Amino acid sequence: MSFVYDIPTKVFFGEGQIENLGAQLSVYGSRVLLVYGGGSIKKTGVYDKIVAQIKGAGLELYELSGIEPNPKVESVRRGIEICKKNKIDVCLAAGGGSAMDASKFIAAGACSDEDIWTIVSKKIPVTKALPIVTVLTISATGSEMDPTAVLSNMQTNEKSPMSSPLFFPKASFCDPTFTYSVGANQTACGSADILSHLMEVYFNRNQNLFMLDRCMEGMMKTVIKYAPLAMHEPDNYEARANLMWTSSWAINGFTSGCNKAPWSCHPVEHQLSAYYDITHGLGLAIVTPRWMRYVLANDDEQGSRAQKFYEFGVNVFGIDPSTGKNQAAEMAVEKVEEFFYSKLGLKKSLSEIGIGREHFSDMAKKAAECGGGDCVNGWQKLYAADIEKIYEACLN
Numbered sequence: 001m002s003f004v005y006d007i008p009t010k011v012f013f014g015e016g017q018i019e020n021l022g023a024q025l026s027v028y029g030s031r032v033l034l035v036y037g038g039g040s041i042k043k044t045g046v047y048d049k050i051v052a053q054i055k056g057a058g059l060e061l062y063e064l065s066g067i068e069p070n071p072k073v074e075s076v077r078r079g080i081e082i083c084k085k086n087k088i089d090v091c092l093a094a095g096g097g098s099a100m101d102a103s104k105f106i107a108a109g110a111c112s113d114e115d116i117w118t119i120v121s122k123k124i125p126v127t128k129a130l131p132i133v134t135v136l137t138i139s140a141t142g143s144e145m146d147p148t149a150v151l152s153n154m155q156t157n158e159k160s161p162m163s164s165p166l167f168f169p170k171a172s173f174c175d176p177t178f179t180y181s182v183g184a185n186q187t188a189c190g191s192a193d194i195l196s197h198l199m200e201v202y203f204n205r206n207q208n209l210f211m212l213d214r215c216m217e218g219m220m221k222t223v224i225k226y227a228p229l230a231m232h233e234p235d236n237y238e239a240r241a242n243l244m245w246t247s248s249w250a251i252n253g254f255t256s257g258c259n260k261a262p263w264s265c266h267p268v269e270h271q272l273s274a275y276y277d278i279t280h281g282l283g284l285a286i287v288t289p290r291w292m293r294y295v296l297a298n299d300d301e302q303g304s305r306a307q308k309f310y311e312f313g314v315n316v317f318g319i320d321p322s323t324g325k326n327q328a329a330e331m332a333v334e335k336v337e338e339f340f341y342s343k344l345g346l347k348k349s350l351s352e353i354g355i356g357r358e359h360f361s362d363m364a365k366k367a368a369e370c371g372g373g374d375c376v377n378g379w380q381k382l383y384a385a386d387i388e389k390i391y392e393a394c395l396n
């Protein structure tokens with residue numbers, strides 16, 4: 001397989017790296033729009049550090065606060081307006097995937113006359129965008145080092161991803177101490193998301209990627225080892241640092257660069273967030289084991305899925321390699337369930353979070369068609385009927 005490796009984000013990793021923020025921002029101009037969420041950065045003191053850097057470098061500060069989890073199109077429109085009115089030079093996101101993704105859309109919308117939802121829903125290629133810089137405060141989405149952003153429109157119950165090389169942040173500041181304040185549940189959800197990003201590429205059509213498979217197994221083991229530790233010891237630097245660097249590398253294009261097959265659990269989950277505004281990582285933790293069982297039940301004659309689950313179970317969860325292939329495959333799914341529901345303490349089913357089957361049919365259709373065709377074209381083609389069955393399995 002041929003591919004181009006190009007990850008242009010400059011990463012400032014480690015405690016105290018925020019000291020370089022002012023100088024980095026100055027490279028891109030003098031008017032900075034700081035985009036953040038519901039206020040966690042004010043409680044933790046990250047806001048003060050950022051403002052000190054901006055002021056110290058003699059830059060002009062504009063602010064957009066209140067970016068909600070699963071960022072909404074209305075907030076992005078507000079940001080675009082601020083950029084256009086004040087001739088903003090650079091978008092600075094401080095937070096998690098929601099603040100970073102919102103900044104990416106704001107950066108694109110600021111350079112276009114088109115409404116941002118038209119750009120997203122019609123997948124109009126982004127040809128110009130303001131430079132984006134991020135300060136990461138939660139390990140999860142990898143948006144700090146990837147070319148993707150996801151936007152929600154609750155009027156139409158849609159949640160759409162979009163990618164552009166212009167969405168790679170120019171620079172990202174990843175200080176693990178900034179994630180000490182992330183609560184146990186958000187740490188669990190973020191970790192489930194990181195694990196899912198790895199599993200989406202690992203369990204896919206292009207096989208025989210030996211080097212990448214071993215790298216992904218190492219990253220998955222990192223999440224499994226450190227997520228519970230970070231939940232119980234929130235200020236454990238080693239745990240937070242390992243999770244943070246894994247969140248970036250799980251999705252920055254390193255693993256998927258030569259394995260571009262579509263993902264399976266993400267489109268299925270995005271419909272749950274689109275209809276019910278649930279936390280992305282929680283939705284993935286509910287969907288993923290059901291998806292695993294579904295594709296295993298529809299294995300090919302050679303049992304190649306069972307074989308991959310066997311490898312995963314042995315190499316990631318330490319299942320005894322002498323276990324039979326099919327039994328090990330089944331045990332691997334159970335290990336994933338145990339990790340999500342016992343070790344991370346995440347909710348197990350849709351009914352536990354108050355979701356019933358009333359929209360399954362519409363959600364399944366939207367998920368199946370989100371790539372422009374009639375199915376999610378991943379490891380196993382998932383048509384609307386398949387996805388509906390997976391949602392049903394998620395109920396209890």
Ligand code: NZQ
Pocket residue numbers: 036037038039040041044067068069070071095096097098099101137138139140141142143146148149150178179180181182183186190193251266280281
């Ligand atoms: O809003 P604030 O007050 O900052 O609180 C946030 C929010 O409530 C809080 N938080 C963040 N850092 C904290 C903190 N609380 C205490 N201390 C800190 N240091 O955590 C909550 C969740 O934040 P959010 O940004 O929503 O989480 P996450 O990073 O998981 O982002 C989720 C969004 O990213 C999208 C998801 O779909 C969702 O919309 N994704 C983006 C991807 C990408 N760009 O490549 C890929 C992913 O698969 C995902 O789809």
Ligand code: ZN
Pocket residue numbers: 141193196197266280
């Ligand atoms: Zn994700």
